[in-house]
Amino acid sequence: MCGKILDGVSESECFTTECFAADMSVDGVWISFNTEEPTSGARLLFPGFIRVLDGWIDFLEAGPRNDGASVTIHADL
Numbered sequence: 001m002c003g004k005i006l007d008g009v010s011e012s013e014c015f016t017t018e019c020f021a022a023d024m025s026v027d028g029v030w031i032s033f034n035t036e037e038p039t040s041g042a043r044l045l046f047p048g049f050i051r052v053l054d055g056w057i058d059f060l061e062a063g064p065r066n067d068g069a070s071v072t073i074h075a076d077l
Contacts, residue, residue, distance in 0.1 A: 020033050025046070028045055028046055030042075031043075
């Protein structure tokens with residue numbers, strides 16, 4: 001979905017799960033959480049959102065760690 005926006009194929013995309021929704025466009029990403037408060041959420045710049053997704057993909061591809069160390073993902077938004 002991000003690739004479609006970056007390539008100019010789409011002006012906006014929406015990804016929805018039972019826990020949250022992400023409305024994406026070049027102007028930014030609005031992540032809303034499925035809570036009782038319909039306006040709860042966060043606004044991110046699109047490049048920062050992509051960095052978060054890239055970090056998450058790297059984390060998932062690395063697989064589980066067996067050393068018991070805690071895992072922290074850092075992203076500059």
